Amino acid sequence: MADYAEITYAVADRIATVTLNRPEARNGYTIRMADELGAAMDRADRDEDVRVVVLTGAGKDFCVGADLSQDGFDFDPSTGPDAAWQEPAGRCSKRIFAMNKPVIAALHGAAVGGGVTITLSCDYRLASEDSRFGFVFTRRGIYPEGASAWFLPRLVGMGTALDWMISGRVFPAAEALEKGLVHKVFPAGTVLDEAYALAREIVTATxxxxxxxxxxxxxxxxxxxxxxxxxxxxxxxxxxxxxxxxxxxxxxxxxxxxxxxxxxxxxxxxxxxxxxxxx
Known part of the structure; x- marks a missing residue:
């Protein structure tokens, strides 16, 4: 999958940049985006010229979660999926989990629902001061996905995971930093540059x-x-x-x-x- 419709992929200085690219929809997550992200991660992992992946989003938000204006499923809801079906966010988070290359998420604006669960298996989550996070599933009458019930307690502890997931509330970058969801918070407009600086250090020193x-x-x-x-x-x-x-x-x-x-x-x-x- 060399060409993509809902992400972009570029390599420079041994760093692959994977960008969610539906800014008109605030990078709402779709089946196609999930599959393209998986393909891009696979491409980067197999390319010996790539040492680090930076994952980011175009526009003012990283990702507002599933695009509820889309059908949402790649099966007939009246009959349900077959036994081998995998939900879309987990297709991405599991592929990142299996990576041999480190993945740095550079987050800004909204990162909620699937827009945060796909980043939980990244090695670093760097946030902009304007970032907002939320595991909003209970407020939509749905369930956590992306294997987030496995990843999140390991990152922030069971108590915080229970609070965020049961309440479904949206919280700011400062709380995400305090609880350990993100590694660092940077002034608005600088997080991608900081992600590249970290990536270059990994490329040159490890x-x-x-x-x-x-x-x-x-x-x-x-x-x-x-x-x-x-x-x-x-x-x-x-x-x-x-x-x-x-x-x-x-x-x-x-x-x-x-x-x-x-x-x-x-x-x-x-x-x-x-x-x-x-x-």
């Missing part, structure tokens, strides 16, 4: 294979019943560093006080025994 493994370690192993299986995998990873060119380069660049030049590739050099590779 090793792509190390980032990919670390990102998935945090997600896949945080729910382990004890630290013991995590330490078993740690031990195998650390035990293999003697054969890792990136580990040698990381140490040498530090000792020589120069920027690192990491050469290992995510598409070829991930440790083959990682338990999630078969998932």
């Amino acid at each position: 090793a792509p294979v190390s980032v990919a493994v670390t990102r998935q370690l945090l997600y896949r192993m945080a729910s382990a019943a004890s630290p013991f299986p995590v330490h078993e995998l740690d031990s195998r990873l650390i035990g293999g560093l003697g054969a890792s060119p990136d580990a040698v380069e990381g140490v040498m660049s530090f000792l020589q006080k120069r920027p690192p030049e990491f050469g290992m590739r995510v598409d070829k050099d991930l440790p083959p025994y990682l338990p999630w590779l078969d998932a």
Whole structure:
């Protein structure tokens, strides 16, 4: 899917920018947008020239959630979906969850409903001072989606997740920052530049294979019943560093006080025994 109707995709300086592009509808989320976002994330993840993805929205809002003027389903509501159907927001959030590349969400204006749930699996959520957030499902008589009932309590704790999801209230960037939903808040008009600054730091200072493994370690192993299986995998990873060119380069660049030049590739050099590779 090289051409898109409801998003844009561009790569520069090893950063892929994915932009929700329905500003006339305040980037209301549609089935087509969901599928295009999934395709764009897949494209970025497979491109070794891309190190980081920045996700943002055109116009004054990031995304106001599902576009209620659209049909909303890609099945006949009178008969319901087949057993394999996946709701649209989760198609995006699950694809971001599985990424080997970090994803930075640059948020401004409204990010409500599906417009916030699709960002919960991003590695960073940076917000503008004018951002507003809301898990408004109960106020529409519907249910949380995007696997948000799994992601949100892990980010902000069960108490805050219950408050936001049961009340369905909209809250400002300051509360989102205080509770841990977003990492930082910036003056209006600057959040995208700040996202690019963070992306450039990741591109220049980190090793792509190390980032990919670390990102998935945090997600896949945080729910382990004890630290013991995590330490078993740690031990195998650390035990293999003697054969890792990136580990040698990381140490040498530090000792020589120069920027690192990491050469290992995510598409070829991930440790083959990682338990999630078969998932």
